[in-house]
Amino acid sequence: MEFLVHIEIEWPPGNDPKLKDEIFAAELLQGQKxxxxxxxxxxxxxxxxxxxxxxxxxxxxxxxxxxxxSLPLYPWMNIQVHALAEHPNDPRSLGx
Amino acid sequence: MEFLVHIEIEWPPGNDPKLKDEIFAAELLQGQKxxxxxxxxxxxxxxxxxxxxxxxxxxxxxxxxxxxxSLPLYPWMNIQVHALAEHPNDPRSLGx
Amino acid sequence: MEFLVHIEIEWPPGNDPKLKDEIFAAELLQGQKxxxxxxxxxxxxxxxxxxxxxxxxxxxxxxxxxxxxSLPLYPWMNIQVHALAEHPNDPRSLGx
Amino acid sequence: MEFLVHIEIEWPPGNDPKLKDEIFAAELLQGQKxxxxxxxxxxxxxxxxxxxxxxxxxxxxxxxxxxxxSLPLYPWMNIQVHALAEHPNDPRSLGx
Amino acid sequence: MEFLVHIEIEWPPGNDPKLKDEIFAAELLQGQKxxxxxxxxxxxxxxxxxxxxxxxxxxxxxxxxxxxxSLPLYPWMNIQVHALAEHPNDPRSLGx
Amino acid sequence: MEFLVHIEIEWPPGNDPKLKDEIFAAELLQGQKxxxxxxxxxxxxxxxxxxxxxxxxxxxxxxxxxxxxSLPLYPWMNIQVHALAEHPNDPRSLGx
Amino acid sequence: MEFLVHIEIEWPPGNDPKLKDEIFAAELLQGQKxxxxxxxxxxxxxxxxxxxxxxxxxxxxxxxxxxxxSLPLYPWMNIQVHALAEHPNDPRSLGx
Amino acid sequence: MEFLVHIEIEWPPGNDPKLKDEIFAAELLQGQKxxxxxxxxxxxxxxxxxxxxxxxxxxxxxxxxxxxxSLPLYPWMNIQVHALAEHPNDPRSLGx
Amino acid sequence: MEFLVHIEIEWPPGNDPKLKDEIFAAELLQGQKxxxxxxxxxxxxxxxxxxxxxxxxxxxxxxxxxxxxSLPLYPWMNIQVHALAEHPNDPRSLGx
Amino acid sequence: MEFLVHIEIEWPPGNDPKLKDEIFAAELLQGQKxxxxxxxxxxxxxxxxxxxxxxxxxxxxxxxxxxxxSLPLYPWMNIQVHALAEHPNDPRSLGx
Numbered sequence: 001m002e003f004l005v006h007i008e009i010e011w012p013p014g015n016d017p018k019l020k021d022e023i024f025a026a027e028l029l030q031g032q033k034x035x036x037x038x039x040x041x042x043x044x045x046x047x048x049x050x051x052x053x054x055x056x057x058x059x060x061x062x063x064x065x066x067x068x069x070s071l072p073l074y075p076w077m078n079i080q081v082h083a084l085a086e087h088p089n090d091p092r093s094l095g096x
Numbered sequence: 097m098e099f100l101v102h103i104e105i106e107w108p109p110g111n112d113p114k115l116k117d118e119i120f121a122a123e124l125l126q127g128q129k130x131x132x133x134x135x136x137x138x139x140x141x142x143x144x145x146x147x148x149x150x151x152x153x154x155x156x157x158x159x160x161x162x163x164x165x166s167l168p169l170y171p172w173m174n175i176q177v178h179a180l181a182e183h184p185n186d187p188r189s190l191g192x
Numbered sequence: 193m194e195f196l197v198h199i200e201i202e203w204p205p206g207n208d209p210k211l212k213d214e215i216f217a218a219e220l221l222q223g224q225k226x227x228x229x230x231x232x233x234x235x236x237x238x239x240x241x242x243x244x245x246x247x248x249x250x251x252x253x254x255x256x257x258x259x260x261x262s263l264p265l266y267p268w269m270n271i272q273v274h275a276l277a278e279h280p281n282d283p284r285s286l287g288x
Numbered sequence: 289m290e291f292l293v294h295i296e297i298e299w300p301p302g303n304d305p306k307l308k309d310e311i312f313a314a315e316l317l318q319g320q321k322x323x324x325x326x327x328x329x330x331x332x333x334x335x336x337x338x339x340x341x342x343x344x345x346x347x348x349x350x351x352x353x354x355x356x357x358s359l360p361l362y363p364w365m366n367i368q369v370h371a372l373a374e375h376p377n378d379p380r381s382l383g384x
Numbered sequence: 385m386e387f388l389v390h391i392e393i394e395w396p397p398g399n400d401p402k403l404k405d406e407i408f409a410a411e412l413l414q415g416q417k418x419x420x421x422x423x424x425x426x427x428x429x430x431x432x433x434x435x436x437x438x439x440x441x442x443x444x445x446x447x448x449x450x451x452x453x454s455l456p457l458y459p460w461m462n463i464q465v466h467a468l469a470e471h472p473n474d475p476r477s478l479g480x
Numbered sequence: 481m482e483f484l485v486h487i488e489i490e491w492p493p494g495n496d497p498k499l500k501d502e503i504f505a506a507e508l509l510q511g512q513k514x515x516x517x518x519x520x521x522x523x524x525x526x527x528x529x530x531x532x533x534x535x536x537x538x539x540x541x542x543x544x545x546x547x548x549x550s551l552p553l554y555p556w557m558n559i560q561v562h563a564l565a566e567h568p569n570d571p572r573s574l575g576x
Numbered sequence: 577m578e579f580l581v582h583i584e585i586e587w588p589p590g591n592d593p594k595l596k597d598e599i600f601a602a603e604l605l606q607g608q609k610x611x612x613x614x615x616x617x618x619x620x621x622x623x624x625x626x627x628x629x630x631x632x633x634x635x636x637x638x639x640x641x642x643x644x645x646s647l648p649l650y651p652w653m654n655i656q657v658h659a660l661a662e663h664p665n666d667p668r669s670l671g672x
Numbered sequence: 673m674e675f676l677v678h679i680e681i682e683w684p685p686g687n688d689p690k691l692k693d694e695i696f697a698a699e700l701l702q703g704q705k706x707x708x709x710x711x712x713x714x715x716x717x718x719x720x721x722x723x724x725x726x727x728x729x730x731x732x733x734x735x736x737x738x739x740x741x742s743l744p745l746y747p748w749m750n751i752q753v754h755a756l757a758e759h760p761n762d763p764r765s766l767g768x
Numbered sequence: 769m770e771f772l773v774h775i776e777i778e779w780p781p782g783n784d785p786k787l788k789d790e791i792f793a794a795e796l797l798q799g800q801k802x803x804x805x806x807x808x809x810x811x812x813x814x815x816x817x818x819x820x821x822x823x824x825x826x827x828x829x830x831x832x833x834x835x836x837x838s839l840p841l842y843p844w845m846n847i848q849v850h851a852l853a854e855h856p857n858d859p860r861s862l863g864x
Numbered sequence: 865m866e867f868l869v870h871i872e873i874e875w876p877p878g879n880d881p882k883l884k885d886e887i888f889a890a891e892l893l894q895g896q897k898x899x900x901x902x903x904x905x906x907x908x909x910x911x912x913x914x915x916x917x918x919x920x921x922x923x924x925x926x927x928x929x930x931x932x933x934s935l936p937l938y939p940w941m942n943i944q945v946h947a948l949a950e951h952p953n954d955p956r957s958l959g960x
Contacts, residue, residue, distance in 0.1 A: 001193075001252040002140065003098075003275070004149055005336060013939040015103060028185050035187035042188060044098065044180040047925040048932045048943030052183060053100055055138075060193040060252065061277040062333040068336045071945060075301040079336030083195075083275040084140040085253040087148060089124055091131035097865075097924040099947070101720060109267040143253040144197060144260045144271030156865040156924065157719040157949040164720045171685040175720030179867070179947040181925040194332065196292075196341055205459040227379035234380060236290065236372035238370060239390060239445040240452045240463030244375060245292055247330075257375055276332040281316055283323040284330060289385075289444040291467070293528060308517040343421065348385040349469040349527040356528045367528030371387075371467040373445040386524065388484075388533055397651040412569050419571035426572060428482065428564035431637040432581060432644045432655030436567060437484055439522075449574060469525040471532060473508055475515035481577075481634040483659075485816060495600040540577040540636065541815040548816045555781040559816030563579075563659040565637040578812065580772075580821055589747040591835035604857055605862040611859035618823075623733040624677060624740045624751030624856065625794060629772055630853060631810075660812040663820060665796050666809060673769075673828040675851075675906065676868075676917055700953050702884055707955035714919075714956060716866065716948040724951060727906075732769040732828065733853040755771070755851040756908040757829040759916060761892050763899035764906060775910060829911040836912045843877040847912030 026072040218264040314360040506552040794840040
């Protein structure tokens with residue numbers, strides 16, 4: 001099942017820059033791990049914000065929650081999940 | 097450039113069912129045409145609504161507007177467009 | 193997977209009362225059919241509104257969409273779906 | 289009377305991890321106590337958030353308030369309560 | 385249990401004035417009946433709107449729903465219900 | 481003139497518990513004083529929140545503001561005021 | 577007591593132009609009557625909308641409601657009332 | 673003084689297509705007239721909507737209102753006006 | 769040109785009381801200065817909030833911004849500006 | 865492609881004034897650099913707020929994001945981006 005996930009990162013400007021560098025590096029690695037496992041399919045930046053849209057493909061909402069809480073930046077994330085149903089005209093299912 | 101597009105279809109319950117069938121059939125064909133042209137990349141239903149999320153890849157907002165207004169259901173659509181920026185960790189750009 | 197579903201029914205006061213009776217009767221039957229199939233688990237009225245909260249247990253959002261669009265009142269419904277993840281302290285999973 | 293309760297936990301990322309462990313453990317115990325008393329009926333996680341939906345069955349809003357304020361995490365909770373009315377087609381009342 | 389009820393009446397300006405007179409008269413009578421039964425306790429107009437705040441005292445949300453749907457104007461009402469819990473400092477409980 | 485007042489108390493979880501006890505005690509006393517003066521008529525808790533609905537009867541908005549700012553918790557309150565007009569069908573004016 | 581009143585006029589584009597002319601003329605007269613009575617103090621257009629801000633000075637919300645419902649356009653108005661309290665630094669009270 | 677103006681056109685799908693053609697043609701002409709008078713400076717489409725952002729430069733809000741109500745589509749427009757103040761770093765004032 | 773200005777003051781309860789006294793005193797003086805200059809015309813308190821509605825009459829939005837940023841409390845203010853157009857039925861322009 | 869960008873600056877009143885002066889000076893310089901490169905076209909203040917509307921002309925959302933994150937105040941900015949499509953009646957494209 002696919003989910004469209006909207007993530008806003010709420011990082012106080014005065015936070016320790018070293019902590020930011022460490023967490024940011026760990027975040028990139030964990031994102032790539034989820035991508036290699038075929039769970040995180042696409043990732044886009046929202047222009048002008050420390051925020052993104054992500055497309056996940058997982059078994060259900062419980063596995064999605066496990067993926068999202070595995071992200072090092074999770075404590076600073078404000079996340080909205082949109083459950084997706086298959087559309088008969090989706091180019092992927094049409095083989096287009 | 098990619099755009100995430102949220103479409104709600106506002107179709108009055110009392111509308112002519114024959115009109116609905118005709119427009120719906122034409123809508124499917126036009127969606128497939130945009131998919132074959134490589135502009136409409138993915139299409140999902142929003143569960144419980146006559147609504148969808150669509151992923152477009154086009155030159156800019158002007159071409160996107162031309163795609164969306166080419167849809168036969170356009171006069172009954174309430175559309176919100178989200179411009180997307182590339183993310184360095186996007187599985188597609190990483191080749192994952 | 194469970195979903196919490198919020199349904200508002202938008203029925204114009206001037207609609208044909210006979211149509212309302214017919215659709216309402218069919219709605220009750222279809223709701224009971226979904227309940228007997230183990231998909232619709234609980235159903236509550238929202239006081240003061242022609243609206244309800246429903247708890248569904250289905251395979252995924254695609255099956256949920258099929259359930260909801262099978263309801264005779266679907267064309268007059270404004271539906272918001274909330275995907276649910278399992279909680280380790282849920283009385284059901286604890287056997288309480 | 290049943291209530292559907294939406295709880296968001298607002299826990300600052302910089303809070304003492306030991307305090308978090310202690311409160312979290314106490315929270316689990318108090319939730320199980322309310323479940324054993326037949327007041328807390330179901331509990332779901334909202335995917336991607338430190339948040340949940342809970343179904344309570346209590347005498348009235350005053351008893352519900354007592355349940356909710358008994359939770360150790362209450363000072364960090366943002367709670368919205370939805371009063372529920374019985375629906376004649378609820379699978380529980382139909383014995384389905 | 386007490387409930388604070390916010391009611392907006394959505395009456396199209398072009399509706400039949402005679403229908404309005406009939407329904408309005410029946411509405412006043414039904415409101416007085418609920419007041420005499422001790423269920424509808426207070427009623428205020430919201431200035432500048434065809435809307436009101438009402439204070440109900442009933443057994444639970446199910447009885448409240450029965451009261452509200454007994455109102456002749458119910459099909460034209462947009463109603464929001466606020467469940468109330470007792471406050472230890474309420475002048476009524478203090479005998480003030 | 482009556483006013484319906486919605487009060488949310490925004491008290492940081494980490495505040496000094498002793499300060500909380502002192503202010504809370506003073507708050508109860510001031511509320512009872514306003515009740516004895518016939519200005520604060522009813523007071524309800526909003527279940528699940530440190531919040532309440534209050535019914536005031538005062539000369540005008542200026543006197544209401546004086547009442548509200550006299551509350552010891554005022555600096556931590558987020559207050560929304562709803563002006564009320566008399567309704568000819570109010571049980572109080574009908575003597576019901 | 578003064579009130580700041582926000583009025584949106586919701587007039588369907590297809591309504592009878594003659595009705596519009598008649599009601600509009602009556603509206604202007606009634607507005608001037610309220611102004612001469614010292615109740616309607618100021619009136620501004622909201623640019624780009626068939627809407628206005630109005631400043632009323634009346635005894636209370638009940639009289640304000642009577643003023644507003646006396647307007648011929650009232651059935652087509654969506655009105656929000658803001659109760660005002662006196663400010664010690666108001667130029668009018670300072671005689672500036 | 674400059675104003676940023678957000679315009680949504682609310683045109684029912686079932687309206688007479690001939691009326692639409694006539695009004696649309698008149699709208700284009702009136703827009704060009706305002707542009708030639710130096711009042712309408714820039715005009716953009718909002719992708720996916722029958723809506724636009726417009727930049728006006730006029731004496732004040734009263735003249736802006738006169739410009740906007742001169743548009744043939746005005747009765748079908750939902751308009752939000754944003755007043756703009758000069759910024760010392762504006763490329764136009766810097767001659768960039 | 770007139771502007772209706774909505775100001776919320778966001779002053780943390782724990783701030784230094786001496787700073788509050790100093791800034792508050794300076795705020796009153798600057799408000800009176802703007803009033804004497806004929807720019808600040810009316811000032812009302814919003815009951816129950818540290819907030820106000822203000823009526824300004826200035827050349828344009830640039831001068832309004834200069835007035836507002838001259839207020840000592842400006843760094844703690846959340847301000848929304850409403851541009852006003854003249855109304856032909858305004859009592860002031862009618863000499864009423 | 866053009867973008868309309870809405871920027872709110874969220875600067876705590878208690879921040880170090882020297883830091884503010886340094887960042888503000890750097891912000892002005894970077895804004896002028898973007899203007900000279902032809903990317904930042906117009907810049908307006910929102911009256912009463914530390915906020916602005918900016919008009920950008922860049923290749924796409926990815927370049928826009930690079931421009932915005934190059935601003936020294938970026939960590940304190942809350943930014944909303946509006947993608948713009950060309951309008952055939954835009955005075956610029958008409959050569960007006």
